Amino acid sequence: MGLQAYTGPGWLLTKAEQLINWGRSRSPWPLPYGTACCGIEMMCALAASYDMARFGAERPSFSPRQADVLIEAGTITKKMVPVLRRIYDQMAEPKWVIAMGACACTGGVFRTYSTHQGISDVIPVDVYIPGCPPRPEGLLYALLKLMDKIQKDHPLRKQVVEALGG
Amino acid sequence: MDNWVIALIKVVFIWTWTLLIATLMTWVERRGSAMMQDRLGPNRAGPFGLFQPLADGIKLFTKEDIIPEKAHKILFSLGPILFALPAFSAYAVIPFGDKLIVNGKEIILQVADVNVGFLYVVALGAMAVYGIVLGGWGSNNKYSILGGLRSTAQLISYEVPFGLSLLAVVLVYGTFSLREISLVQQGTFLGFLPNWGIFKQPLGFILFIVTAYAEANRVPFDLPEAESEIVAGYHTEYGSMRLGLYLFGEYVNMYTLAALMVTLYFGAWHLPYIDMSKFLGPVSYGIASFLVFFLKTAFFLWLFVWVRWTVPRFRYDQVMGLGWKALIPLALVNLFITALCIQLTV
Numbered sequence: 001m002g003l004q005a006y007t008g009p010g011w012l013l014t015k016a017e018q019l020i021n022w023g024r025s026r027s028p029w030p031l032p033y034g035t036a037c038c039g040i041e042m043m044c045a046l047a048a049s050y051d052m053a054r055f056g057a058e059r060p061s062f063s064p065r066q067a068d069v070l071i072e073a074g075t076i077t078k079k080m081v082p083v084l085r086r087i088y089d090q091m092a093e094p095k096w097v098i099a100m101g102a103c104a105c106t107g108g109v110f111r112t113y114s115t116h117q118g119i120s121d122v123i124p125v126d127v128y129i130p131g132c133p134p135r136p137e138g139l140l141y142a143l144l145k146l147m148d149k150i151q152k153d154h155p156l157r158k159q160v161v162e163a164l165g166g
Numbered sequence: 167m168d169n170w171v172i173a174l175i176k177v178v179f180i181w182t183w184t185l186l187i188a189t190l191m192t193w194v195e196r197r198g199s200a201m202m203q204d205r206l207g208p209n210r211a212g213p214f215g216l217f218q219p220l221a222d223g224i225k226l227f228t229k230e231d232i233i234p235e236k237a238h239k240i241l242f243s244l245g246p247i248l249f250a251l252p253a254f255s256a257y258a259v260i261p262f263g264d265k266l267i268v269n270g271k272e273i274i275l276q277v278a279d280v281n282v283g284f285l286y287v288v289a290l291g292a293m294a295v296y297g298i299v300l301g302g303w304g305s306n307n308k309y310s311i312l313g314g315l316r317s318t319a320q321l322i323s324y325e326v327p328f329g330l331s332l333l334a335v336v337l338v339y340g341t342f343s344l345r346e347i348s349l350v351q352q353g354t355f356l357g358f359l360p361n362w363g364i365f366k367q368p369l370g371f372i373l374f375i376v377t378a379y380a381e382a383n384r385v386p387f388d389l390p391e392a393e394s395e396i397v398a399g400y401h402t403e404y405g406s407m408r409l410g411l412y413l414f415g416e417y418v419n420m421y422t423l424a425a426l427m428v429t430l431y432f433g434a435w436h437l438p439y440i441d442m443s444k445f446l447g448p449v450s451y452g453i454a455s456f457l458v459f460f461l462k463t464a465f466f467l468w469l470f471v472w473v474r475w476t477v478p479r480f481r482y483d484q485v486m487g488l489g490w491k492a493l494i495p496l497a498l499v500n501l502f503i504t505a506l507c508i509q510l511t512v
């Protein structure tokens with residue numbers, strides 16, 4: 001019965017999803033996680049003249065519970081890996097990650113014993129930004145890409161399908 | 167029956183109005199900070215970014231609600247409620263205009279004209295600290311508890327000069343009712359000044375505004391949530407709408423305090439030298455008094471934002487030193503001088 005009743009997402013569900021996606025994509029509060037030189041570029045993107053706040057990415061909060069987007073900017077050493085994982089786990093769903101710079105993406109120039117070669121095997125990454133360091137425009141572009149991605153999300157559909165027994 | 171309906175309308179109106187202003191204030195604060203830092207601030211969500219608070223609200227409401235495993239479940243959930251509830255109810259005794267005469271029926275623009283209005287506001291303002299300290303304690307996090315305790319110490323030090331500066335106002339006007347205080351501020355003082363509280367209590371006003379900033383936990387007294395020292399202070403462990411209640415309650419508090427400043431020191435709904443009730447009809451007078459009151463309040467709300475992005479945060483011992491060594495003696499001196507003047511003139 002449940003399966004027959006469900007013939008695809010209805011008007012109400014899609015509109016509610018659009019509204020939620022709009023809200024989430026317009027207010028991605030960042031958690032600045034600057035571990036090396038890329039952090040300087042991230043601060044620059046937050047400050048005047050680049051001003052990430054235009055997109056609602058304001059109020060950088062240093063408490064992971066309050067943030068939505070983890071901006072991982074910089075080298076991750078082997079000792080930093082558990083810390084990064086823990087910070088990510090402490091964030092509340094829904095959460096997104098931007099890996100900023102060659103170091104965060106692949107380890108970059110530091111092909112050494114101490115450096116973790118890219119954070120993607122520690123936490124799931126949504127947007128990668130190449131560059132050493134990427135310019136603030138790069139970070140802004142990544143943020144816009146992330147906003148596009150959030151808008152394609154279906155935050156309610158899974159629950160509804162489950163509730164209808166699909 | 168009719169009175170009930172009117173009271174209900176007033177309650178609903180002031181409730182929605184306060185919420186609307188507090189919501190708008192988050193936008194004003196972000197755009198204002200951007201203006202002072204040569205940025206633009208949020209401008210993508212809706213015209214001029216006006217829907218930014220809406221987007222934040224939607225996001226906070228649909229975020230996962232985390233209660234840390236080691237936290238005290240009941241205190242943790244009670245914290246934001248105890249913080250927001252007094253903030254939302256404090257406006258009840260503060261007027262938002264003079265009166266409206268509809269169909270020969272006089273409607274006073276105030277939810278409740280209580281004869282202990284003052285004490286009600288002060289009591290509810292002090293209640294807010296329970297929300298902060300319980301949230302900080304219940305989180306079971308060292309930064310949260312530091313923030314909570316700081317807030318308690320700050321409140322104890324600043325509640326005394328706050329109360330003493332209000333007491334001087336009571337001495338001047340001889341009443342606790344906020345509506346009666348507003349009514350007597352019509353006319354002129356010493357022949358050329360508007361008959362406003364600030365000209366009778368200049369020192370009292372300075373004391374009041376400083377302590378009001380401390381009561382609202384605003385910069386330069388935002389030690390309970392000093393980001394550069396204790397992560398996010400008492401709300402470190404809070405996410406989703408629980409955090410939203412804390413942030414929102416702060417703006418509601420600001421609105422209440424700004425309205426209190428206008429009521430006590432800036433002539434409530436009176437314009438200087440002009441008596442609006444003389445040449446305006448009963449309905450338009452009511453609306454005009456509401457607008458004048460609101461514009462004055464808006465100025466003080468903007469002052470909150472202005473100060474926040476101008477003055478750096480005090481160190482903790484400086485806050486305590488200022489409270490105990492400067493503000494309390496000054497408040498006592500102010501009270502003494504006021505009492506003396508009243509004794510000599512009456």
Ligand code: SF4
Nearest residue numbers: 037101102103132133
């Ligand atoms: S990518 Fe380049 S600029 Fe960025 S942290 Fe690595 S070395 Fe520094």
